[in-house]
Amino acid sequence: MPHTSTTPPAAQHHHNSLTRIGWRRLRRDRIGFAALCIVGAYLLLALAAWSGLVASHWQDEVAHPYAPPTLFAGTAPHHLELDAADIDAADRRATSAAALDSSGATGLSADEDPLAADLAAAQQQSAQYRSTGQARADSLPLGADQRGRDVLQKLLQGSATSLQVGITGALLALAIGTVLGALSGYFGGLLDDLLMWGYSVFTSVPDMLLLLAFAAVSGRGIGTVVLVMAFTSWTGTFRLMRAEFLKHKGREYVRAADAIGAGHGRRMFHHILPNVGHLLLVQFSMLTVALIKYEAILSFLGFGVGVTQVSWGAMLAEAPAELLQGYWWQMLAVTLCMSLLVTAFSLLADSLRDALDPKVK
């Protein structure tokens, strides 16, 4: 609007790109900046876990099964662990019961039993397989799971997996959505029609069904999960980018780029893309959140990461059985950890949108 006189006084600082101004705005937004710090801390931890600096021994069984968190050692439900003495006692009770049984039809004598020799040998050898490792802990900071693995270590390792899946999946989805959306919006015409048809068909299938179908066909593993999620979640970005490119291609600065002789590719990715970059950043943070949750759901349903890996979803999948017995710590730890990250990521997305959008001031 050329003739309004309400323009705010010009900024005092100089040589500032819009990106730098956005960064400064984000710094001033306390909640946004806190969220950024939290997300940053998660990323660092995940990086450390991924590179093996921390939580590389998450598979070690360091505590008694279901050892409670240290703080709740007194009040938590106790897991009854059967040691050798218990088994011997039970055995003895069983033999005496068998001996008492006058009919004698149930037992086999040592001569008649075909496995007797093997059993005796096994019993003799069992002495040398007795665990000689360090004593298992009675309690851990965040407790232990069914096999006595440290929940804290699992959590760290799980964060690394979940973030890795979420971020790579989001990046891949973003790349697919951006390229297709840019082509569709920029060129329009028949290409746009074709891509829009594809998009419509794709989105008419329920997301979860598509996700499970892909997952069922392609087997387990992190790579599969990432691909599956990227292939199902590019649609939102596609729609957004198509609309943006459609809008921007008619803008004067793009026409000006055409006038100075810039080709299609240059106009699309050198001129327009940086101007819709803030939307991509917001889209990225929202997609990451969504994919972290999707991963949890997939793993919970058993289509997720492999059995030799741990993720938040895989940990949650153990929760139903544990909760029945009253072992709440693993689920609580995962839930809190995940909620914090998801909330921080969402707040960050909000703040980013405010900070980077050149129009909102």
Add this chain to the structure above:
Amino acid sequence: MNPTPPLLSVRKLRVSFRDEHGHGAEAVKGISFDIPAGKTVALVGESGSGKSVTAMAITRLLPEHGCHIAADSEILFDGRNLLTASRRELRRLRGGDIAMVFQEPMSSLNPVYSVGEQIIETLMLHTRVGRKAAHQRAVALLKEVGLPTPDRKMSSYPHQLSGGQQQRVMIAMAIACEPKLLIADEPTTALDVTIQQQILQLLAGLQKKHGMAVLFISHDLALVGQFADEVVVMHHGNIHEHAPVQQIFEAPQDAYTKALLRCRPHLAQRPARLPVIKDFLGDSCYFEPPQRQRGYQADDRVILEVQGLCVDYHSRHGWFGGHECHRAVDGVSFTLMRGRTLGIVGESGSGKSTLGLALMRLQQASAGRVLFEDEDMLALTPRQLRDYKRRIQIVFQNPYASLNPRFSVAQILTEPMLLHGIGCDAAERLQLAGDWLEHVGLPRKALAKYPHEFSGGQRQRIAIARCLTMHPEILICDESVSALDVSVQAQVLNLLQSLQDELGLSYLFISHDLAVVKHLSDQVLVMQQGRCVELADADTLYAAPQHPYTRQLLDAIPQGWPHCIKPRVA
């Protein structure tokens, strides 16, 4: 002084805005003025002068957050201080006793309600009338503001009306409750000249008929001269001059007022260089430059010849629907001489901008030939076209939109050189970019800045510099100065003129402003609905227009105070 107290008096109004760093900046610096009942007071100033802020302060429409009105400011309306009035009182006043008309009629009307609905709403909120009575009154109002078939227009939606009709509806809403004060904030800036004249006449008529007071806000002194009783000239939040309209035009006291009056191109004169504000605010006396003669000469060489150019727009209805064809440019022919300027004039929708785009092949032409030194540009393959593209360049209307906001000035200026292989390495290109920047009057250190750090006029200079980096021979200026303030417009026009003198550029100057076109053009082409209605040497065309449409356009130019057509030397 006045026997009756004024309807509205503004006393020591001081408004400051706080930017995102918390730095305060004063937009209005303690101004005082009165609006007598039944009179028209015009508030004139350039962008940033604080005129719109003043209007918003009167209606209390300023944002509460980040905006501060000094405690001792007073705005008395009928004896009540509006600045301390309760929300209830304000709601009753706004739209009732005080009504407003804004610049953009399209965005001021709600697109999902019919116009009748919107007028009826205003009526029922402020007067105790039934729906039926309100409907009848709304029809009467639409008739009063001169809409054809008001009965049917009641049920139309804003997008079905033209810009002028929308503004008429806005005015109908504003006068619906017989306001005592009508605030019109640049009500005609978004409209074509002929429509502008009609709307002004309508406002003047209504003002007399209803005895309203009008606060008319505009950047254009010439417009105000036809209409206002008193003029308040604002600059940087201060009042520079407040006087009856006759005195403003005949004997302006303030240097800034004089400058404003003079820096706008005039139909009767064509100085070699337009005066700018600085000429008047400095100590030195301003000397009238010599007049410049215009017109094609016999020994001019042709650089561009356009023959029967047609451009069609196709719109599609649904996936399987048919195509609809709209001819935006219809058989336009002209020749442009080397080193000369051809002005293209027309109202919105006349196809003048489409013509410019088609010449650049930014828009596909459907018929005709564009001979650039005997080579048909429209027949070139994209590869051959690349070289020609360098030689014909365009400066767009909106300098806020035509520069990529994510690029620094250095990137903006070096990119065309990179694409066309000018300069052998990055360092040399940067050096050249700096040279061109200095050429258009900006400091070399501006290279590191980004477009948003510049004002509109500076951005337009950058856009011009971007074209110049490619050493073009033809420059198409598509409304290039229309979005600028008059003082900045004069500077950019002077720049264009000196570049033409120095580099021998040929201009196609597209504009809706006939005075600006006259100032710069040797020959003028008048377009109406895609057709060329008149093509003649500038002086001939303005002195003796042949086509009725040209005459209509010329009549609609705001003349200012009638005696001011020949301003005396200051």
